[in-house]
Amino acid sequence: MLKRVAAPSAHDVARLAGVSQAAVSRAFTPGASISKAMKEKVLRAAQTLGYRPNLIARSLIKGQSGIVGVIIGNPTDSFFMAALDALSKRLSRAGKHILIVITELGAPADEHVEDLLEYRVDALLLMAAGISSNLSDQCRKEGIPVLFFCRRPDGADGSANGKGRRGAHADDSFSVSGNDREGTRQIAGHLLQQGYRNLGFLGGPAESPTSRDRESAFTAYVKAQGLPPPVRVVGAYHRDGAVRAAREILSLSPRPDAVFCVNDFVAMTLIDVARHEFGLEIGREIGVAGFDDRPMASWPTFDLTTYSQPVDTMIDQAAEILLASPDCGRPVQIVVDGVLQLRGSTRRGLADAPERPSRPKATRGKSGKQTVK
């Protein structure tokens, strides 16, 4: 019923308890030198007033906010949301918090990074988003680590405000990502082993660095086997674009007999379209593989062969960097291995190929990790 409008301050508590305001501060500072009696007295007063220390004020003094800024460039993809989920829980345990910004799908993140910087975030995590090297430099100068999650920081993305500068260079920043190269190779190898010969690649938008990486690894591997390079179709990370691209690649003649998709979302879209618009039997008439191993990939409905990006491991790595870097430290690029998940979507079911290939690499227990550079 009380119509108080301002939260009680340490001063209020001090007055009520009849002690100095500093004493209140100490009562709320773990390991401060304060007597048991005093502490209890303060805590009691604080309790009755409903006092809560003001972290804004604390941040101002300490010069660090306990907040890490996170920018998500592709919120539609459940992989990034799962990563956000894991990160939030991980940072919560460390008493840190997340200030989050979700950008439009292809939009540059610079502007939002500036916003976050004004709040003096202790660190920055960029998911599926890039920033100009200029900004990245500034962050480093101010001691704010910038961590690229699942994206090489070396620009070539739709970079900053048209001024034509390139994005941040790889060696300058932290990064954690899945093993695009190895995963792609394993998938390509599996496809060929299954007897598929006329391969295709269904990508994301043309500018997507991830899509480019996976495509080039795929193409390189196929060529190295002495086969003609796979056809490629540019796609998108949103449903409409992915559907359009799926139709396009399925309408090709000759139609590829197996398609490696840039991620599970696109792969599931392809399956959806192939089945219901083209009447194709997945696996036998067209092989489909994805990337990420999102939970739905293992649903019988999709039964999608894919290479996992172990989000929890990756977030653990990311959190370690974010937390244990009061002053940046040496930039590190971390690549986390996944596991090839063999499923029905690449089961050709022909006599000349083994039903269930026995690749030793697949289905190994937990995924390992590997630090590059």
Added chain:
Amino acid sequence: MLKRVAAPSAHDVARLAGVSQAAVSRAFTPGASISKAMKEKVLRAAQTLGYRPNLIARSLIKGQSGIVGVIIGNPTDSFFMAALDALSKRLSRAGKHILIVITELGAPADEHVEDLLEYRVDALLLMAAGISSNLSDQCRKEGIPVLFFCRRPDGADGSANGKGRRGAHADDSFSVSGNDREGTRQIAGHLLQQGYRNLGFLGGPAESPTSRDRESAFTAYVKAQGLPPPVRVVGAYHRDGAVRAAREILSLSPRPDAVFCVNDFVAMTLIDVARHEFGLEIGREIGVAGFDDRPMASWPTFDLTTYSQPVDTMIDQAAEILLASPDCGRPVQIVVDGVLQLRGSTRRGLADAPERPSRPKATRGKSGKQTVK
């Protein structure tokens, strides 16, 4: 190459520009009384120093942070992630930011709310999460609006730390939610009209308020038609629990000929299991309806009948409350109407029922809104 560790302050800028520090402040305050010349001089100096106003300091003075706290209790559900996405974009445009916490699935949010309160968030949005009425009271007293998104605030949830207090009461707080009652009625009506007679309800966890609401509305409607009450199976919002529940309801004898699921996720899981484990043809052998109208519901793969929760409209409403309430104002409960989406998963395809029912209510353009109380 410079090893600066501290960000430049307004004072630094003032010195460089040869003006007072107050002038710097004014240069960065829209509509402050400052001459053009002065402003430019300051801005130039700020530019060369890479100065960024410290919002932490500003917050301390102004008594408001420009930050709204968001707690998400069910991050697996793409509906809430979509809501987060929309909210972030909406608040960004208003210059506000989001401090986010994602809790364990069933966990109480109180502890996290306290965290956010220490950062002096201007408002609180709770998605699929509840708090004790005690805490809710405190917030109101301090002028921090609490908005429940898609959950009645009136407790009965796994409420606070075992102290047995009930959750916040409905009239005390803000809330924005979809029209559970109306949507459920429309779905039930449609099911009956299609000729399904042996209905079932596949819920979320027993404590979920949303699940309870939809179940009771469903049961009430069916009973009101003079039919026996539908069977119900308690489910979960995670895959494993949902699969288990799906198997359970499909194993019943007699098996229901149509199942209304608490949301699209559960409904899609049911379809997955019914098709691949029970070999049932969706629609003809078993009708399935969901709730939410998540994008995937309209994929041919699922073709799921459902009632929409218009996330954008809902978030607009929420944002309006969050932004336009410097000091709470009168609590408001908002219910946003959705639209019944008729799809193949409830097409029985029998002669005695129309293939495509012509319910005038369905497929109307945009969804409206309705303010309760």
Added chain:
DNA sequence: GTGAAAGCGCTAACAT
């Protein structure tokens, strides 16, 4: 229009 000075709520030396 501009500068000087007083805080916002807290922490961190200093004293005692």
Added chain:
DNA sequence: ATGTTAGCGCTTTCAC
């Protein structure tokens, strides 16, 4: 162990 005193970086009177 406790109180006193400076600030953290900014906004906001208040003079001029």
